[in-house]
Amino acid sequence: MRLSLALLVSLVAVLTVSPAWADEPDPCRLIEVPVLDCDSRVQRYVAAAGRVPAAHWRLVLAVGITAERNGKALDDFSILLPARPAPWTLWHEVGHIVSWQADGALIKRWMLDLWPLGKSTTEMVSDYANRTPSEDFAESYAAYLDGKLAACCTERVIWLAEHVFALADHPVVPTNRTPNTEPVVPPIRFNAAPHS
Numbered sequence: 125m126r127l128s129l130a131l132l133v134s135l136v137a138v139l140t141v142s143p144a145w146a147d148e149p150d151p152c153r154l155i156e157v158p159v160l161d162c163d164s165r166v167q168r169y170v171a172a173a174g175r176v177p178a179a180h181w182r183l184v185l186a187v188g189i190t191a192e193r194n195g196k197a198l199d200d201f202s203i204l205l206p207a208r209p210a211p212w213t214l215w216h217e218v219g220h221i222v223s224w225q226a227d228g229a230l231i232k233r234w235m236l237d238l239w240p241l242g243k244s245t246t247e248m249v250s251d252y253a254n255r256t257p258s259e260d261f262a263e264s265y266a267a268y269l270d271g272k273l274a275a276c277c278t279e280r281v282i283w284l285a286e287h288v289f290a291l292a293d294h295p296v297v298p299t300n301r302t303p304n305t306e307p308v309v310p311p312i313r314f315n316a317a318p319h320s
């Protein structure tokens with residue numbers, strides 16, 4: 125039987141293009157999020173990214189590798205990470221992106237509740253967190269995902285559980301706090317995902 129040229133061409137196309145046939149992860153995606161330059165080193169972060177609630181991870185526009193030692197969250201909602209994988213850095217940068225949600229209402233509320241008069245009076249997770257309310261948020265977010273926030277910072281773990289993780293359908297850390305009689309903040313709506 126002779127294969128027609130058209131059939132042959134389409135067979136070759138299916139065999140070379142279809143990623144479903146290959147077991148290898150798509151280097152151009154890290155759990156759905158586009159990878160800048162399809163840099164395969166980003167795949168080193170797959171376990172860390174898997175710990176981020178899907179509702180938060182969807183907010184990240186793209187993820188790439190930087191030559192610098194520290195990560196970065198850019199205002200186009202993409203994140204850059206060091207080549208040597210540091211899960212905390214990924215969580216910290218995603219924390220920045222989460223903190224920008226609700227058109228700034230989330231971080232404003234954080235400042236009001238935890239940085240009254242421009243200063244934090246309660247325990248923080250690291251010295252770096254003490255720099256600004258925004259770094260405090262990102263550090264606390266990372267510590268929450270790392271399971272370390274409850275050990276140091278009761279106010280922050282309660283705040284994030286209520287305002288950030290409960291809304292992302294993420295298991296909420298149990299606390300023995302007596303419930304409020306009135307709502308602390310209006311519900312924060314996460315912005316629509318910037319990528320499909």
Ligand SMILES: [Zn+2]
Nearest residue numbers: 216220259262
């Ligand atoms: Zn930061």
